[in-house]
Amino acid sequence: MQPRNMSMSGVVDLAAVKAAQEAKSKAEQARAEAARQGGGGAVSPADLVIDVDEAGFERDVLQRSTEVPVVIDFWAEWCQPCKQLSPVLERLAVEYDGRFVLAKIDVDANQMLMQQFGVQGIPAVFAVVAGQALPLFQGAAPEAQIRGTLDQLVEVAEQRFGLTGLTVDPDAQPGSAEPAPQAPAGPYDHLLEAAVQALDAGDLGGAVQAYKNVLSDDPGNTEAKLGLAQAELLKRVQDADPQQVRKAAAENPRDVTAQIAAADLDLVGGHVxxxxGRLIDTVRRTAGEDRDAARLRLLELFEVVGAEDPRVTAARRALARALF
Structure with missing residues (x-):
């Protein structure tokens, strides 16, 4: 994972989509657990900028990231660009009023964290959202660019991960709010973990079966439904010849099978x-069983991307217009 300028819109990473849905569910459970225990209170503005070391990284960054995006500023005392960037990030952390927390990591004192994030030059800025690391930018960027990146981060955290940030109270005592407690393990976590391991090993058939096993007992399990949709998509395209699939779709615009196959490749390639659009056009051009086939595949792809993604919302409206 190398630091680089990054836009978080326009591309769908299937692993990240799955992680987002898992994290969103776990964040909701953690918030419910915090409410049950009487936790999750307001934080002081001073708690929005924290110094983090290796010993506290899991608590202060990973655990905190289930509540709010954590922006990491890798810096060092001898780094002059760091001295330009860090005050800007600290000021913006307070200005954004709990929509993100800034974690400052001194690379000289925390070499292991620097290596784990693949930091090769400082200042380097990352974010951790629901346990997922995102490289943001490197160097002392202009404030307008930093604001744009932070705005994207906050939007993605809320829309895809369900993280709405922290409540800030100027009268709260610094350090009075602890990260939300971890949600207790669910009854199907071991089966879901087996499915993830199968995916990582390339055993798509095994992953499909593992997710179906969960759904046979718990048909409404959101994580299993998303995982099954992803695994089935990857299984459909694993032996496809992209050049032949796209050639067939271009030469036969009314061939529903060809358009469906091309749409699968489009999604896997990040062209959401x-x-x-390909499947909506196919629905518009066809009727009967062909139309139903295109519509049903489109609904399956909606499941992969996630119901709350704005691209899904827009496509649902377009589908309704095509159908009626």
Whole structure:
């Protein structure tokens, strides 16, 4: 994982989509557990900028990231650009009023964290959202660019991960609010973990079966439904010849099978709007069983991306217009 300038819109990473849905569910459970225990209170503005070391990283960054995006500023005392960037980030952390927390990591004192994030030059800025690391930018960027990146981060955290940030109270005592407690393990966590391990090993058939095993007992399990949709998509495209699939789709615009196959490749390649648009056009051009086939595949792809993604919302409206 190398630091780089990054836009978090327009591309769908299937592993990240799955992680987002898992994290969103776990964040909701953690918030419910915090409410049950009487926790999750307001934080002081001073708690929005924290110094983090290796010993406290899991608590202060990973655990905290289930409540709020954590922006990490890798810096060092001898680094002159760091002295330009750090005060800007600290000021913006307070200005954004709990929509993110700034964690400052001194690379000289925390070499292991620097290596784990693949930091090769400082200042380097990352974010951790629901346990997922995102490289943001490197160097002392202009404030307008930093604000744009933070705005994207906050939007993605809320829309895809369900993280709405912390409540800030100027009268709260610094350090009075602890990260929300971890949600207790669910009854199907071991089965879901087996499915993830199968995915990581490339055993798509095994992953599909593992998710179906969960759904046979718990048909409403959101994590299993998303995982099954992803695993089935990857299984459909694993032996496809992309060049032949796209050639067939271009030469036969009314061939529903060809368009469906191309839409699968579009989505796996991160071309979300193209995949949705292709199938909506196919629905518009066809009737009967062909139309139903295109519509049902489109609904399956909606499951992969996630119901709350704005691209899914827009495509649902377009589908309704195509159908009626």
């Amino acid at each position: 709007e193209d995949a949705f």
